[in-house]
């Protein structure tokens with residue numbers, strides 16, 4: 011996303027929310043490699059805010075599962091092991107394929123249309139090369155919508171948490187990709203649903219999730235990082 015440089019960008023007031031969102035955005039865009047420390051003092055000085063404010067933001071990100079916050083050591087971009095990645099995707103396969111099996115018998119035409127609309131948006135976003143953060147979120151929306159239609163708040167909460175976790179894994183290890191999810195893989199799930207083919211829909215979803223998982227596993231290599239404050243400043247200026 012490039013901005014016109016004909017006039018200087020308006021300075022953005024650095025509030026807790028701005029800082030939280032810039033770090034979340036940097037994580038979802040894969041701009042902060044696994045294990046990168048986010049130093050409280052350094053961020054406070056760079057953004058001319060109090061250390062207390064930075065600490066609150068880092069703690070919140072830790073509580074939301076987006077950073078590893080270690081007592082007396084500080085906050086770090088998570089460094090999942092391959093086993094943790096496999097574990098998260100296995101849980102998603104179990105929950106999302108189960109949801110599809112159930113859903114294929116009772117999905118309504120209006121609900122099918124809602125999913126079709128989403129996949130159409132994914133295709134056009136992929137074609138227009140929209141910002142990575144946007145396409146990652148949108149791909150997550152398809153998975154969330156499938157579960158949401160079932161109407162179980164418990165299942166939905168579990169899926170949301172797992173999807174957020176795996177989105178982070180994708181961003182950490184697949185930074186160049188437009189999105190974790192290829193729109194045509196979602197389209198295959200949808201085609202089976204349209205035929206009310208429970209087994210076919212579950213198999214397509216399982217194949218899709220395993221492909222995403224394997225793409226992440228193949229790329230779990232350390233990589234260098236630009237200064238954290240510079241990355242966050244470029245995101246804030248771009249807003």
Ligand SMILES: [Zn+2]
Pocket residue numbers: 149152153190191192196218
């Ligand atoms: Zn997907």
